[in-house]
Amino acid sequence: MKTPVQPPDLDELKQRIRAFAFERGWERYHTPKNLAMALIGEAGELIERFQWLSPEESVHLNPERHEQVRQEIADVLIYLIRLADLLDIDLLQAAADKIELNGQKYPVEKARGNADKYSEL
Amino acid sequence: MKTPVQPPDLDELKQRIRAFAFERGWERYHTPKNLAMALIGEAGELIERFQWLSPEESVHLNPERHEQVRQEIADVLIYLIRLADLLDIDLLQAAADKIELNGQKYPVEKARGNADKYSEL
Amino acid sequence: MKTPVQPPDLDELKQRIRAFAFERGWERYHTPKNLAMALIGEAGELIERFQWLSPEESVHLNPERHEQVRQEIADVLIYLIRLADLLDIDLLQAAADKIELNGQKYPVEKARGNADKYSEL
Amino acid sequence: MKTPVQPPDLDELKQRIRAFAFERGWERYHTPKNLAMALIGEAGELIERFQWLSPEESVHLNPERHEQVRQEIADVLIYLIRLADLLDIDLLQAAADKIELNGQKYPVEKARGNADKYSEL
Numbered sequence: 001m002k003t004p005v006q007p008p009d010l011d012e013l014k015q016r017i018r019a020f021a022f023e024r025g026w027e028r029y030h031t032p033k034n035l036a037m038a039l040i041g042e043a044g045e046l047i048e049r050f051q052w053l054s055p056e057e058s059v060h061l062n063p064e065r066h067e068q069v070r071q072e073i074a075d076v077l078i079y080l081i082r083l084a085d086l087l088d089i090d091l092l093q094a095a096a097d098k099i100e101l102n103g104q105k106y107p108v109e110k111a112r113g114n115a116d117k118y119s120e121l
Numbered sequence: 122m123k124t125p126v127q128p129p130d131l132d133e134l135k136q137r138i139r140a141f142a143f144e145r146g147w148e149r150y151h152t153p154k155n156l157a158m159a160l161i162g163e164a165g166e167l168i169e170r171f172q173w174l175s176p177e178e179s180v181h182l183n184p185e186r187h188e189q190v191r192q193e194i195a196d197v198l199i200y201l202i203r204l205a206d207l208l209d210i211d212l213l214q215a216a217a218d219k220i221e222l223n224g225q226k227y228p229v230e231k232a233r234g235n236a237d238k239y240s241e242l
Numbered sequence: 243m244k245t246p247v248q249p250p251d252l253d254e255l256k257q258r259i260r261a262f263a264f265e266r267g268w269e270r271y272h273t274p275k276n277l278a279m280a281l282i283g284e285a286g287e288l289i290e291r292f293q294w295l296s297p298e299e300s301v302h303l304n305p306e307r308h309e310q311v312r313q314e315i316a317d318v319l320i321y322l323i324r325l326a327d328l329l330d331i332d333l334l335q336a337a338a339d340k341i342e343l344n345g346q347k348y349p350v351e352k353a354r355g356n357a358d359k360y361s362e363l
Numbered sequence: 364m365k366t367p368v369q370p371p372d373l374d375e376l377k378q379r380i381r382a383f384a385f386e387r388g389w390e391r392y393h394t395p396k397n398l399a400m401a402l403i404g405e406a407g408e409l410i411e412r413f414q415w416l417s418p419e420e421s422v423h424l425n426p427e428r429h430e431q432v433r434q435e436i437a438d439v440l441i442y443l444i445r446l447a448d449l450l451d452i453d454l455l456q457a458a459a460d461k462i463e464l465n466g467q468k469y470p471v472e473k474a475r476g477n478a479d480k481y482s483e484l
Contacts, residue, residue: 011129011220015219024232029294032230033171033179037293039197040168040403042285043161050154051279052271054418055241058154073201074219076138076160076211080197087182089191091198093128098195110143111169117174150415158414161282165407172400173392176296251457252373258462266474274432275413275421281439282410287401292396300396303450311395312452316461318402318443318455322436329424331433333440335370340437341379353387 010081010091017082035083042075131202131212140205153207160200167193252323252333259324274328281321288314373444373454380445395449402442409435 008016021027049069050058061069084091129137142148170190171179182190205212250258263269268301291311303311326333371379384390412432413421424432447454 001135007211008217009213013213013216013220020220021226023229026232031176031179032182033174033176036164036167036171036179036294037289037400039285040161040164040407041290041293043157043164043197044283044289044403046157047161047286048283050157051283053154055152055154058152058157059207061153066208069208070215071219071222073205073208073210073212074215074340076164076197077199077216077221078223080194080201081216084194086180087187087190087194090128091194091195092130092134093197094191094195095128095134095202096129096137098192098199099134099141100355101192102199103141106145111147120204155414158279158410161286162407162411162414165282165410166405168400168407169404172397172404249453250459251455252466254458255458255462257454262462262466265471266469268474271453273418274424275416275418278406278413278421280407282403282406284438285399285406289403292399295396297394297396300399301449303395308450311450312457313464314442315447315450315452316457318406318439319458320461321441322463323458326436328422329429329432329436332370333436334372336433336437337440337444338371338375339378340441340475341376341383343381343475344441345383345385346379348386348387348389350386353389356390 013078014081014085017078018085019080030082030086032083035079035086039076039079039080039083042072042079046072046076134199135202135206138199139206142203151203151207153157153204156200156204156207160204162197163193164201167197255320256323256327259320260327263324272324272328274325277325277328278319281318281325284314284317284321288318376441377444377448381448384445393445393449395446398442398446398449402439402446405435405438405442409439465482 021030044071049065049072081091083089084094141153167190170186170193202212204210205215253274263272288311291307291314324331326336386391409432412428412435445456446452447457
């Protein structure tokens, strides 16, 4: 399935997803509200691939499970790109800004000292 | 908050997220199983921003809501990047492959003819 | 499918779900962490039944869709009962306490006055 | 917080939740579509309580975490009751029917023989 050529960048994917929806007359269904639902639906399918695995097993997926997870991850990204497109959000910039914000929220010294309490952070 | 420079690409974000986890001693928490949970947790926060809005309202978010949504979208992407990193999945290629697969699953002619039944597709 | 007899109460359902897991040797998979995942996975399937419907359409489901939704709702409840059982939580009492707590959090006068801002509450 | 009296049954909770929404003028927000979103939003908050815990830790929650989980579980149940109410679904009967259906789907002999492959079932 993998092509030997360079994978497309996020912008190219955005264009393909736009075209996909347009060609099928699905644009009217693609409100941000509905897309947020579709996104979490796919995240739910992703969860189902992991729910009965131990944390260790989840690190070493067999090839079949790995491919299923790869497809669910792809579905989440597709809806994320589409949602960001409709709301005029630059995904990469948004993530970069959030990483910086998280850095202020969880300073290294405090986070390290409380590693055991990560779940409280 | 936004810097005038070019936003980083996915690869650069992956490196920053790796460093973020490493510096805080959080790597041991970052199993694929746990990250899938964190991802859907963020998707849940995204849903909460939309749940009482009409589909129309979700198209025209006020600036404050738009920024909240932008941050939740960023959080989803951050965990998606981290999860894909741990499972050695190329996000862009995975999405490109899935769009192609979806194209076979929902051929244009059939999809258009059943636009009203989109929810059944 | 519906039997003419009285439906079981929550306690009886809890016993049946216990037996179901025991008979299949599934108890070891049923940690609270895993059950919380299974629950949100089912909630994701529920979401998928509604995601492309307008709010109005979601009120008037056709019989087939209604039955699908009924089954997804049942799955969510089953995992909720199982999770509460393992954590020794009385579901009915927990809900009653939470309704009271929510009443303090959203007093009637304030909530009514801000109905348009429900999403901010 | 717990009262010494008998906890209410599901039907009594349904009435209280109805009154809660009515008194606050929130009925118009409570379409099945929106309630399915609110439900998964609460399920997401539940997931966040477990995401960094090991499966073992999730079995032995400290009192504070246990109370947080109890409240999230209550929130999920409250939205489940409300959603079922609006769609005229008898929660207990729906769960009883689904348990029976699941019994046909996963017969004991087959399930036991494949306990190690539970995740494939």
